[in-house]
Amino acid sequence: MKQLLETGHVQNLEVRLGRKDGQVRTTLGSSELIHVGGESCALSVFADITERKRAEEALASVSRKLIEAQEQERMRIARELHDDINQRIAMLGIKLDVFQQGLPNHGGKFRSRLDELRQLAAEIGTEVQGISHRLHSSKLDYLGLVAACKSFCREVADVQKMEVNFAAENIPPTLSQEVSLCLFRVLQESLSNAIKHSAAQRFEVQLRGTSNEIQLTVRDHGIGFDAGEAIASRGLGLISMRERVSAVNGVMVIASKPMEGTEITVRVPVAARAESKAISGAA
Missing domain, CATH: 3.30.565.10 (Histidine kinase-like ATPase, C-terminal domain)
Incomplete structure (x- = not known):
């Protein structure tokens, strides 16, 4: 009412109204201040949007559930990457290191190839860890x-x-x-x-x-x-x-x-x- 008196109009005001049968309906209304016979009156129009609001709430509920399911799946994949895949890659790097240490001193070319493989395994491990963190941030928790x-x-x-x-x-x-x-x-x-x-x-x-x-x-x-x-x-x-x-x-x-x-x-x-x-x- 205050806005109506100050500006002369109110638009798209959502109002909940109770009916005689006890139902509560959601309406969308607009009002305009008019003058009739020298007196100020409010001309108001309200549309029943109850069903639309229910549909919007149902859609929002489905959307929330989908987001929650997506987050649960992200968390599961992140844990598998961190606890399983990344640990295997780390073990591969350790085994390559041990294998390299057991090589004879004259195996220079072979050592060089092993260095490349160890570096590649380390890079893959870092990338997998990064993917895991992007899927589920433990820092956020x-x-x-x-x-x-x-x-x-x-x-x-x-x-x-x-x-x-x-x-x-x-x-x-x-x-x-x-x-x-x-x-x-x-x-x-x-x-x-x-x-x-x-x-x-x-x-x-x-x-x-x-x-x-x-x-x-x-x-x-x-x-x-x-x-x-x-x-x-x-x-x-x-x-x-x-x-x-x-x-x-x-x-x-x-x-x-x-x-x-x-x-x-x-x-x-x-x-x-x-x-x-x-x-x-x-x-």
Whole structure:
């Protein structure tokens, strides 16, 4: 009512109404202040959107369950890579080392080939460990969102030989696992996309907390893209990111133009499934 009196109109106001039979219906209404016979009156129209809201909630529930199933599978694969595959690769390196030590001194060419194999095994082991950590970050579980994001940005910068600047401020030490995981996955996806498609060499990641939300911003100064076209074509992992953010009642905004760079901003409520928003992080 206050807004109606101040501005003269209210649009798209979601209101829950009780019927005589006890049912509660969700409506979407608009009101406009009009004058009839010299008196101020409110002309209001409300549409029943109960079924639409139920369908949206059912779809959101399915989306959350799919995300949870995906995370469980990521965790399982990460553990197999770390506990099984990576240990076998480490054992292979040890056996190659032992075998090399038992060679006669005159086997120079053979020793050289073994050195190459040992180096290759070590590189494979490092890559497998990196894949394991990207699938499931133990830092996120034990050290929290800021430490995990900072470590990820540093790792990307070292591997890709690029500059990734990370900054964080006012992030509460205790965040729900759902919110932390959402922001971390969005950072992973958006930064990986930027590196692949932007042709930039410098990236900025910012995490910032307010009294009721966490903001994540990932920015590059590359070639940019048509955001509407990318979403329509279901490319760049944007659909997956939107679904993750939506699952915690967050909001994602993409600002990009050809040759003007890209900025992805996410805002998420501190309490999952409250209201939403996220921007952030850099290494």
